[in-house]
Amino acid sequence: MIYRDFHRENEIGNDVIKKYSDILPKELISIWKKYGTGSMMNGFLKVVNPDEYIEILRESFADYEGVVPVMLTAFGDIITINSEGRVDIIYYRYGYYSVIATGWEMFEVFAGDSFMNERMFKNILYNAAVEKHGRVEFEECFGYVPLLALGGNETVDNLKKIKTKEHIEVIIEMVGIISDMKSIIM
Incomplete structure (x- = not known):
């Protein structure tokens, strides 16, 4: 169970629950009611209020129509x-x-299986990053400095704690919106 170490950040209001109850899976709505927003899996995954990330998703993702942001990773990736x-x-x-x-x-x-978890989230450096830099706060993520797309290396030494939304905005400003789909063959 991926929620066993859930650390609550905030509750999700009834207005948000009502807004998405006919759109999102019942299981996720139940998680919102039970836990609210917060982090789990040693802080790697974060359940978020979609309304707080929908605008940045629209600004940064070409295929945003009909897509709802529901989680973040500690590397600033959005799960929709x-x-x-x-x-x-x-x-x-x-x-x-x-x-x-x-x-x-x-x-x-998949998220509860260590092999699949690593394949889905590409989180191989997470534990080393936490060991070196400490856990990220709820509004933060680990970001590569310099960005990978600008020649940065994918090493723990290049990871810094950064505000998640601002990090995504910098990536989009420097690299452009996300439009490419790639398979992560499992």
């Missing part, structure tokens, strides 16, 4: 659910997005 229930991840650090599950239940199973 589309109108058919498909779960995607926008890897801002790499400049593309991928389908990671065909439904929410499958996503939860």
